[in-house]
Amino acid sequence: MRPEAQDFALAVISRANERAGGINKTKLLKLLYLADIEHYRKHDETLTGFNWRFHLYGPWAAEFDPLLEDLARTDKIELEAWNTDQLVGNRISPKETRELDRIVTDTDEYYRILRVVDTWTDRSLPDLLNYVYFETEPMMEAVSQQTLSFTNVSKDPPKVYRRVSSGTSPKSLARLKAKLRHHQEGSESARTKSRATFRSPRYDDIYLSALGDLGNEEAH
16 A cells, blocks of 8 residues: 555545535445546556455455544544435545645646546445446456456546446446356355455445346447
């Protein structure tokens, strides 16, 4: 993990708090992953320095929970339960704020990462997971429990982030869906072997229960 990862995570939390009054762990993890992709486009390395892996359903990093724990221990963030029956887990709110442009000094990269944070903070978690799992380059050839490779990340950023497919062929989409269903079936045994608790299971379960509806995407 790079030294600036903690300040960068706090900057993302601060921005999400401005737009949505907080963020949960699952969404924050995926936003850091997407921001790392944007940083990699320009610098051939990730901003966080996380060792991203394909764990259970998608990108995960062992460094994430210790980073959050350290932010909470040093009184830089606050964790509180969402007060709604439809949301589980904790809202992460900043007790100290960081400005994203103080962390990301390259103007072009700053605006691309800002667009990532703003776009997906305002969208639902299932939309974000759909994009991360099926439309980001490191996940295209991902192998379960293996480190994700960023080497196939395009140097040309996508023009617009959309809800529908950005070009994944129906055959590739079907293969990815099958892979995800396979991991879902084995998730119970995987969870007993893993100590990782980075995500909120109900969110992914809600998302996965809707996989059948994703077939409509191929018609667009």
